[in-house]
Amino acid sequence: MAFSGDFIGGEFRWAVDPTGEWQAKSPADLADDLGRVVYSYSAIPLAVQAAREAFAVWRKRTPSERMDALKRVQGCLMKRDKALIEAIQREIGKPQWEARTEVVAMINKIDISLSEGLKWIKDFEIPDLMDHTRGTCRYRPLGVFAVLTPFPFPGVSLVGQVIPALLTGNTVVVKPTEKAPYTSQLIAEAFQEAGLPSGAFNLIQGGPEMGRRLCLHDGIDGILFTGSYETGNRIQQDTLHQSWKALHLQMGGKNPIIVWNDARMDQVIQETLASAFLT
Numbered sequence: 001m002a003f004s005g006d007f008i009g010g011e012f013r014w015a016v017d018p019t020g021e022w023q024a025k026s027p028a029d030l031a032d033d034l035g036r037v038v039y040s041y042s043a044i045p046l047a048v049q050a051a052r053e054a055f056a057v058w059r060k061r062t063p064s065e066r067m068d069a070l071k072r073v074q075g076c077l078m079k080r081d082k083a084l085i086e087a088i089q090r091e092i093g094k095p096q097w098e099a100r101t102e103v104v105a106m107i108n109k110i111d112i113s114l115s116e117g118l119k120w121i122k123d124f125e126i127p128d129l130m131d132h133t134r135g136t137c138r139y140r141p142l143g144v145f146a147v148l149t150p151f152p153f154p155g156v157s158l159v160g161q162v163i164p165a166l167l168t169g170n171t172v173v174v175k176p177t178e179k180a181p182y183t184s185q186l187i188a189e190a191f192q193e194a195g196l197p198s199g200a201f202n203l204i205q206g207g208p209e210m211g212r213r214l215c216l217h218d219g220i221d222g223i224l225f226t227g228s229y230e231t232g233n234r235i236q237q238d239t240l241h242q243s244w245k246a247l248h249l250q251m252g253g254k255n256p257i258i259v260w261n262d263a264r265m266d267q268v269i270q271e272t273l274a275s276a277f278l279t
Contacts, residue, residue, distance in 0.1 A: 001035045001087070003181060006043045006205055007188040009050035010198030015040030022207075024181060028093035037181045039206035041213055044173075047202040048219040051144040051171040054199030059141045059169040066167055067114050069196050074110040076190035077159075081107075084155060087183040092151060098278070106156040113163045121168065141169030142246060143221030146214045148235075150227045154180035158187055161224040166200060173220070174203045175211045215239060222246035 001024075004012035019041045024034035058066070077084070081103050088099040121139045129135030145165045149157045154177055165172050176184035184203055191201040204210065208231070215223050215235050222245055225232055232251035239245050257275065259268050 001090075001182045003035050003037050003205075004185060005038065006040075006047065007185070007192065007201070007203040008043065008047045008199075009202070010192065010196075012185075012188070012192075014038065015043060017042055019206075022178065024091065024179075026090045026093060027179075028090070032090060034090060034182065037178075037205055039204070039210060041206075041210065043204045043206075044210070044214050044217055045219075047173045047204050048144060048214075048217050050199035051173050051202055052199075052219055054197045055141070055143055055171045057197045058166070058171055058200045061169070063118060063167075066169065069194060070110060070114060070163055070167060072194035073163075073190055073196070074107055076193045077103075077107055077110075077187065080186050080190060084183060084186055087186055088155060088180070091180040091183055092154060102153055102156050106159045109156060109160045110163050113160075113167055117164055117167060139168070143170060144219060145170050145172050145222045145224055146211075146217075146220045147172050147174040148211045148215070148223070148225045148227065149174065149176050149184075151177040151179040154183045155187065157226050158184060161226070162201065165224065166196075170222070171200045172202065173214060174201070175206060175214050176203065178205070178207045181205050212238065216242075218242070220245060222248070224248050226250040228252055 005014040006012070015038055017040055018038045021036055021038045024037055026032035026034060084103045085096065085099045088094055088102055089096055094102070123138045125137070126135035147158070147161050147165070149161065158174060158176055162172050162174060174184065188201070188203045204214070212234070214220065216238055223235060223239070225235055225248065229251040232249040235249065236247060239247065255275070257272055
């Protein structure tokens with residue numbers, strides 16, 4: 001796998017002053033060297049600045065114009081479906097069928113966002129909120145979102161958070177999981193090919209400290225995070241005095257299974273094991 005560096009302002013670029021690097025390996029085959037990944041903390045202000053400049057342009061696009069652009073992203077992802085399946089297989093260690101399922105879900109998630117998402121944020125009025133008072137609610141883009149994604153679903157988690165943010169007129173700086181740099185790079189290539197305004201979508205590689213510094217940057221208006229409770233709690237504490245930031249923290253899922261007396265126990269065992277330990 002050939003890595004291209006960070007994606008900032010509509011182009012891939014290598015760090016001129018690297019902070020560090022790591023050698024990506026497949027957890028399914030430790031002899032499978034995926035390539036060298038270089039990161040730099042200096043990429044953070046560059047990416048945030050690019051996103052802020054793009055926000056002034058992107059926020060003025062009509063919802064239909066943004067939808068058309070994101071449909072192009074979907075088409076560009078579909079062209080890369082085989083490469084995405086292979087990347088998820090090798091980087092995360094999923095079997096091929098499950099990697100394929102994730103890519104299908106990633107593409108379908110865009111359809112769901114475009115067809116169902118906007119109806120939940122339509123402006124509305126309440127004529128008689130109080131005596132002689134009319135209530136009005138109008139939705140506006142917030143600004144630049146930092147997006148931090150986890151490793152279990154490196155494709156669908158990234159796309160699932162980025163698309164709604166862009167659809168509503170915001171711009172993004174993504175710090176993907178360090179376990180899947182190539183999967184996220186392929187997604188960045190799709191955004192590049194789709195021709196969104198330069199800086200609307202940015203992606204910077206790195207580990208946990210890169211994510212922490214991105215969240216703390218003053219130019220970030222909101223944070224979309226999926227991951228552990230411990231990390232989400234640290235993000236909340238670190239940004240406690242940055243009151244302008246909107247935090248959307250999805251901190252893991254521990255879903256209970258309720259088994260009734262009339263259940264088929266063979267099916268219960270199979271479904272429970274698959275649910276808990278499939279990935």
